[in-house]
Amino acid sequence: MEQKIAVYRKEHFNAAHRLHNPALSDAENALLFGKCNYANYHGHNYELIVKVIGVVDPKTGFVIDLKVLGDLVNKHVIEKFDHKNLNLDTKEFKDLNPTAENIAIVVYNILRPHIEKKYELKIVLYETERNYVEYPA
Numbered sequence: 001m002e003q004k005i006a007v008y009r010k011e012h013f014n015a016a017h018r019l020h021n022p023a024l025s026d027a028e029n030a031l032l033f034g035k036c037n038y039a040n041y042h043g044h045n046y047e048l049i050v051k052v053i054g055v056v057d058p059k060t061g062f063v064i065d066l067k068v069l070g071d072l073v074n075k076h077v078i079e080k081f082d083h084k085n086l087n088l089d090t091k092e093f094k095d096l097n098p099t100a101e102n103i104a105i106v107v108y109n110i111l112r113p114h115i116e117k118k119y120e121l122k123i124v125l126y127e128t129e130r131n132y133v134e135y136p137a
Contacts, residue, residue: 013082016043017098047126104135
């Protein structure tokens, strides 16, 4: 029986966003999203953890080369979102509310095609020290 193990790569990016649903009134948005709905946006120092689960390769001793994983995350996620206004500067959130939940799903969908299917992939995104999401759950 093959034994699986999880490896993690942690990255960081800073981004601004505004939580807003255009189908709702300004009053409804303010009530629903509070400070996160400020018209001039607000920012977070996001901590991104990419978890890859698989079997150790007997040749390398790795599940996956974490340097390669880090390069993938930086190229496809960090360069795309770091120091950006997610609502205004990215196509991914042009029509998608950039909640932590949606950001994690988007990151997963960006990375999944670049990581072999033999690996399980999970994304953990910390929006603050106390608030974080995991996808898939």
